[in-house]
Amino acid sequence: MRAELYRKGWLETRSRFVTAVVVTIAVCAFWTLGHGWVNQQWHRDLIQHPEWDNPPWFMRAMKDYPFFIWHFVYAEMFQKIWVIFAVLLGIGGLSREAAYGTAGFTLALPVSRLALFRARASVAVAELLILNLTAVLTIGLCSRVTGLSYPVLHGVSYNALMFAGGIVFLSGSLCLTEFVEGEYTPALIGLGSVGLLYFVMQPYADGIPVTGLAIPFAIPRLMAGSGNVGNIGVQWLGMAASLTAAAGFTVLARYRILTRDF
DSSP, rough: HHHHHHHHHHHHHHHHHHHHHHHHHHHHHHHHHHHHHHHHHHHHHHHHOTOOOOOTHHHHHHHOHHHIIIIIIIIIIHHHHHHHHHHHOOSSSSSHEEETOOHHHHHHHHSSSHHHHHHHHHHHHHHHHHHHHHHHHHHHHHHHHHHHOHHHHHHHHHHHHHHHHHHHHHHHHHHHHHHHHHHHHHHHHHHHHHHHHHHHHHHHHTTOOOOOOGGGOOOHHHHHHHOOOOOOOOOOHHHHHHHHHHHHHHHHHHHHHHOOOO
């Protein structure tokens, strides 16, 4: 029966997961294979437009390939993609089935509600880990194709940091879907909240020091780290706060599952 629960979780999320893998490969391959072209454009712009006020990271990204990948993949594009799919992979479960009128059938199975939740959460965690592995492999293979040197440990470290710092988005989504019925409403609320968070925190991601009331919401900066090879810049206090919030969402979801009437 346990294997069937995991299979059920997989069937619920497989289309979203496959889409996430395809998008991850596309983004990582673009910034890796397109590094030479982007660099040429930047050098041309420096010559033709010396008056432009380039951002602080610009010159380093031109010369430092691992930093280039960190900036455009781990601190920007892939991080945002990963967070979006962390939210989407958490949507589903009994609340979604209740909206379609099929929750009674699932509840009639000889398994507990918590077992259903654990299986669904475990599948989502595994899928996110595979996304991280996909990013590492894609960047590593494409770097070999272009003849550029990319330290594998660099990619593994930043993917681990992204996963640990961002798991709160999955736990938040799993919790939200226990309180809001339907397939689209929880997704809209979750993605809207994520979009607002990134809109508010974007200036800090671009280099403004995080201070005051912004500190608890600096998850994008926490997930990105420092961009330095050999020192990924783990913010231990922020990491503890993020993991605590993830645990809190999980406890709240558990309480809701045990007390809710379907």
